[in-house]
Amino acid sequence: MRTLISTAFISLDGVMEGPGGEPGYRNSGWTFKEVDFLPEAYELKGREQEEAAAMLLGRTSYEAFSPVWPTMAEFAAYNAMPKYVVSTTLAEGDLVSDWGQTAILRSMDDVAALKETEGGPIIVHGSAALNHSLSDAGLIDRYHLLVFPLLLGAGKRLFSAADTDTRKLALVEHDTYANGIQKQVFHVVR
Numbered sequence: 001m002r003t004l005i006s007t008a009f010i011s012l013d014g015v016m017e018g019p020g021g022e023p024g025y026r027n028s029g030w031t032f033k034e035v036d037f038l039p040e041a042y043e044l045k046g047r048e049q050e051e052a053a054a055m056l057l058g059r060t061s062y063e064a065f066s067p068v069w070p071t072m073a074e075f076a077a078y079n080a081m082p083k084y085v086v087s088t089t090l091a092e093g094d095l096v097s098d099w100g101q102t103a104i105l106r107s108m109d110d111v112a113a114l115k116e117t118e119g120g121p122i123i124v125h126g127s128a129a130l131n132h133s134l135s136d137a138g139l140i141d142r143y144h145l146l147v148f149p150l151l152l153g154a155g156k157r158l159f160s161a162a163d164t165d166t167r168k169l170a171l172v173e174h175d176t177y178a179n180g181i182q183k184q185v186f187h188v189v190r
Contacts, residue, residue, distance in 0.1 A: 015155035053120030058130030149180035
């Protein structure tokens with residue numbers, strides 16, 4: 001079974017919305033505007049590209065990333081790997097042609113079936129609504145979090161508010177950086 005990894009920049013109060021400057025969000029760009037950049041705090045991001053064998057995105061994140069990431073040298077490894085978009089509304093004709101192999105999945109059952117295939121880890125970037133659905137369905141195996149020392153208040157949160165059973169996490173890696181960012185890597189205990 002393939003490992004499904006949710007990776008996110010989040011504020012201390014769990015907001016993941018608009019970290020890189022995406023337009024239309026109240027606190028857009030908070031990862032760069034509010035905290036000093038320290039390269040060592042982002043080491044996990046490079047490791048993720050080396051480890052991942054496929055990328056899973058929700059429709060909104062796909063539509064935000066697909067026009068930009070194919071041209072960015074820092075995402076070369078992601079550009080080459082297969083991508084899967086979970087959407088009930090996206091059509092094949094909506095997929096960009098310059099971002100490699102991309103398939104549309106229509107349900108959590110499709111994601112569960114993908115996890116049963118041969119191959120390495122599948123990484124989920126952004127995709128707040130998808131993260132909620134994946135978590136509620138018990139499909140996430142690991143979380144890679146960079147927690148920023150900010151309270152943003154409003155915004156989409158990484159974790160679902162659904163009334164689900166308690167899920168235990170095991171902290172397997174952590175670090176704190178001079179700019180206040182905390183790296184937290186958790187395995188979901190089954």
